Amino acid sequence: MTLFMTILGIVVFVVGLLFSIAWHEAGHLITGKMFGVRVPQYMVGFGRTLWSKKIGETEYGLKAIPAGGYCRLIGMFPPDASGKVQARSTSPWRSMIEDAREASYEEVGPGDEDRMFYQRKPWQRTIIMLAGPFMNLILAIGLLAVYLMGFGINKTTSTVSTVSECVVSADAKTDKCPADAKPAPGKAAGLLPGDRIVSFNGQKIGDYEKLQGLIRKSSGEVTLVVDRKGQKLTLKPVLEQNKMIKLDGDGRAVPNQYTTTGFLGISPATGIQRQSAAESVEFTSDIVKNAFHGLLRIPQKVPALWGAAFQGDERDQDSPVGVVGAARVGGEVAALDVPPSQRVGLMIFIIAGFNVSLFLFNMLPLLPLDGGHVVGAWWESIRRRIASLRKRPDPGPFDVARLMPVAYVVASIFIAFTVLVLIADLINPVKVT
Known part of the structure; x- marks a missing residue:
């Protein structure tokens, strides 16, 4: 069953990849046609063509290698100063230029004289090219x-998962409580796993990030309102100052950096939240x-x-x-x-x-x-x-x-x-x- 689900996941991703590529190229296709550029080919994938069908002037198809795609717009590059595509040069750099120019004119035919990409106004070309990534x-x-x-996403919540037994510095080599350690404020105040903290000093709590910020900025006695199995309780823990791991501006832990902040002694539960x-x-x-x-x-x-x-x-x-x-x-x-x-x-x-x-x-x-x-x-x-x-x-x-x-x-x-x-x-x- 695990093997089947793994293969299914890979197939779903590949289908999503192909759709994303097709969706990207559709941006170029739609805007190119909107501004009068002829689009002879719209292909998803590279390599050998597995399937194709011509509708109007455009051939739509699917190729064997699902690693990209392309939407061919004629006349991507202008002719050179002489007004035509030059023959190949002995210079490798010049050959690259003329090969690219020649490829952009391969499918230009009678009636296409005014339907080339380079002839569109700069703002129109900008829209055509940006349409794909957008x-x-x-x-x-x-x-x-x-x-x-x-x-929904898995987030920390204001529900208590565990309650610390004592005040221990974040850089301590052990989680065990020393003989002279103070009881954790949350433990002393009667907090229990499963309690949902509803408010902190009168401020409504909706997520753990806000609660954590308030705890770290506080010291001394605070007022907590918790929901315990549907019953509202008011607790008054006395926060201690403790050495804690430092957080960056996004609330993520900074490795091996510490700061002294308010300490309650709880860890949050996680859950899927929309x-x-x-x-x-x-x-x-x-x-x-x-x-x-x-x-x-x-x-x-x-x-x-x-x-x-x-x-x-x-x-x-x-x-x-x-x-x-x-x-x-x-x-x-x-x-x-x-x-x-x-x-x-x-x-x-x-x-x-x-x-x-x-x-x-x-x-x-x-x-x-x-x-x-x-x-x-x-x-x-x-x-x-x-x-x-x-x-x-x-x-x-x-x-x-x-x-x-x-x-x-x-x-x-x-x-x-x-x-x-x-x-x-x-x-x-x-x-x-």
């Missing part, structure tokens, strides 16, 4: 809303922000990734993960010994996270990514504006094809990184904890 962002927001408001619309917006913005910071930190993680792949080092849990690794995680999630609703919710969360990554990755201002074409369109607009202000002739469309050598270098780096991640995912994968 489709992923829209899908991610929708999936996260379903996950957060429909299924989020409100406002909480979902905040959570989603945090996901995008953290993913963005993670993308910026990828170069720093390459040495550790190399060590995990080839030197037997432990794989970091926040290590970059590729399609194979994500599919493996999807399989593990499906096989978890948790309620089915939680497994479905986690799978939705994984696919949403993948779409956030697709959005951010494609927004990078580098060719051959969508963001690179956007930068080319903006530079053309700026160049034309400057020429107009100086009353000089229109410089014409910016030849993005001239940047293809840079695009090949960028693509080579991406391919090398993808291979490294693939090896790490196969040899030393990130596992669900």
Whole structure:
């Protein structure tokens, strides 16, 4: 049964991946057609074509390797200064440029003279290229809303899980109470596991984060109202100052750093909680922000990734993960010994996270990514504006094809990184904890 669920989880992830890619390319397709660009092909996947059908002027299809997709727009690059595509040059850099230009004109036919991508206005090209990644962002927001408001997330609550026996410093080498230790304030006041703290010094408590902040800022006697099996009780513990682990601005523990704060002596219970619309917006913005910071930190993680792949080092849990690794995680999630609703919710969360990554990755201002074409369109607009202000002739469309050598270098780096991640995912994968 576990093997079946693992395979099912992998299949569900692959289907979600293919849908996400198709959804991305649909953004380019719809906006390209909207602005009059001819779109001869819309394909999901790479390699050998498994199925295709031509509808109107566009061939729609599915290919064998589910690792990407493309929407072919004719005339991505303008002709050179002579107004035509040149023959191949002996210069390897020039050959790259002319090969790219030639490929963009392969399917240009009679009647397409005014239907090429480069002929669209810069703002139209910007919309066409941004439509793909923004489709992923829209899908991610929708999936996260379903996950957060429909299924809920595992959060600490204001319900007491355990009550400490005594006051022990966070950096103590043992959890056992020394002979001279003071009783924990919560224990002395009569708090019991299962009590739900309703208010703290008159302030209503809805989650543990707020309660924790109030405890840490307080000292001396405080007033707690707790719900014990439906009965409201008022307790008055006297908080002690104790050496506790330091928290960062997001409430996460900072390893090996301590501070002196108020101490009650309880640990919270956890539970699945559905989020409100406002909480979902905040959570989603945090996901995008953290993913963005993670993308910026990828170069720093390459040495550790190399060590995990080839030197037997432990794989970091926040290590970059590729399609194979994500599919493996999807399989593990499906096989978890948790309620089915939680497994479905986690799978939705994984696919949403993948779409956030697709959005951010494609927004990078580098060719051959969508963001690179956007930068080319903006530079053309700026160049034309400057020429107009100086009353000089229109410089014409910016030849993005001239940047293809840079695009090949960028693509080579991406391919090398993808291979490294693939090896790490196969040899030393990130596992669900």
